[in-house]
Amino acid sequence: MKCKKVRRLLPLMAGGDLRSSRISAVKAHLERCPECQLEYDAYVLSLETAKEWLERDRKDWEESEWLRAVQSAVTQGKPKVSPLAPWPFRKAWAYAVMGVLAAALTLLLVVKPFDTGEGMMPDSGVSSRTQARLSGSPLEESQQQIVKMTMVLPETGQKIIWFFDKNFTLEVNE
Amino acid sequence: MWMKNEDELVGEALQGDHSSFEQLLRPYRQGLLNMAYRMTGNREEAKEICQDALIKVYKYLHRFKRGKSFKNWAYKITVNSAYDFLRKKKRFEDTVQKQKELEWSHSPDPERQYRNKEIKDRIEVCLQKLSSREKAVFLLRDGDGFSVEETSMILKCSSLSVRTHLSRARKKIRAQFERMNLGYREEVNNEV
Numbered sequence: 001m002k003c004k005k006v007r008r009l010l011p012l013m014a015g016g017d018l019r020s021s022r023i024s025a026v027k028a029h030l031e032r033c034p035e036c037q038l039e040y041d042a043y044v045l046s047l048e049t050a051k052e053w054l055e056r057d058r059k060d061w062e063e064s065e066w067l068r069a070v071q072s073a074v075t076q077g078k079p080k081v082s083p084l085a086p087w088p089f090r091k092a093w094a095y096a097v098m099g100v101l102a103a104a105l106t107l108l109l110v111v112k113p114f115d116t117g118e119g120m121m122p123d124s125g126v127s128s129r130t131q132a133r134l135s136g137s138p139l140e141e142s143q144q145q146i147v148k149m150t151m152v153l154p155e156t157g158q159k160i161i162w163f164f165d166k167n168f169t170l171e172v173n174e
Numbered sequence: 175m176w177m178k179n180e181d182e183l184v185g186e187a188l189q190g191d192h193s194s195f196e197q198l199l200r201p202y203r204q205g206l207l208n209m210a211y212r213m214t215g216n217r218e219e220a221k222e223i224c225q226d227a228l229i230k231v232y233k234y235l236h237r238f239k240r241g242k243s244f245k246n247w248a249y250k251i252t253v254n255s256a257y258d259f260l261r262k263k264k265r266f267e268d269t270v271q272k273q274k275e276l277e278w279s280h281s282p283d284p285e286r287q288y289r290n291k292e293i294k295d296r297i298e299v300c301l302q303k304l305s306s307r308e309k310a311v312f313l314l315r316d317g318d319g320f321s322v323e324e325t326s327m328i329l330k331c332s333s334l335s336v337r338t339h340l341s342r343a344r345k346k347i348r349a350q351f352e353r354m355n356l357g358y359r360e361e362v363n364n365e366v
Contacts, residue, residue: 011344046348070196077233
């Protein structure tokens with residue numbers, strides 16, 4: 001390890017915060033480099049002095065001040081206990097769940113009515129009857145008022161759906 | 175005397191027992207005050223920050239996750255309150271810092287500067303060279319003895335970030351120490 005790199009690590013080494021994987025390499029360098037060792041000693045000394053200063057100049061509350069501060073905190077910061085406690089989620093989670101529910105409801109109410117699938121079909125047996133009629137079979141016996149015809153384009157897979165009144169007649173001009 | 179653990183005290187405080195709340199915070203009251211004091215360099219402002227932090231602790235006590243360290247949580251709230259306070263007072267603080275530096279470097283009485291009872295000034299001068307984040311990291315790790323991992327949890331940052339800021343803080347403090355010693359030698363030489 002070179003001096004430049006070691007000196008970058010010395011502040012952490014001085015406080016014992018260097019990763020264990022690097023400690024041995026730094027120690028080995030310090031043993032053979034007196035200049036870096038001096039730097040290291042200076043860091044250790046400054047850190048110890050600073051810690052000592054911090055320890056010697058510690059402030060404390062006067063008892064009456066402290067009790068007043070706690071009393072003031074209790075009166076000013078009443079805890080907001082949710083009526084749903086012990087509800088495990090935070091407010092953000094509750095909003096997220098509400099959002100998802102709202103989106104699902106919107107899909108149900110808005111998107112579904114425009115769906116051309118099974119939901120709009122008057123009768124599931126209509127298609128076969130329509131096909132029967134188109135192929136020439138009589139449909140008079142059916143009680144169904146509206147019939148549906150679906151055409152699927154084989155090239156694109158696109159579906160075209162027609163709804164016909166019961167009395168609709170198909171005229172084909174040949 | 176049987177001592178209640180923190181989780182029990184939290185539960186009782188949530189039920190509205192004010193003395194439990196006081197007991198919960200009592201072991202950390204000095205640490206929290208000193209943390210705020212070192213961040214601002216002013217005792218009255220430190221009390222203001224602590225008051226704000228105590229209100230927040232009580233207000234959001236229901237959010238505290240049982241089984242976790244209450245000490246870390248209380249420190250986190252205090253450090254955040256100190257940051258808020260410093261943001262609001264930034265301009266004012268800059269002015270005070272300049273005044274103190276001036277006072278330190280041009281004081282006509284070197285004896286006064288280097289007496290042991292002037293420790294407060296020395297610490298302040300050292301700490302004022304640090305950014306808010308560096309100061310918080312240095313005070314938590316070297317002042318209050320939190321581990322790097324605990325410090326990272328309190329400050330909501332990575333261990334790598336804590337190590338980086340800690341390294342910078344120690345470098346600056348060492349440089350400041352050298353500057354002080356150099357100033358002292360110069361003044362002694364001038365006297366001779």
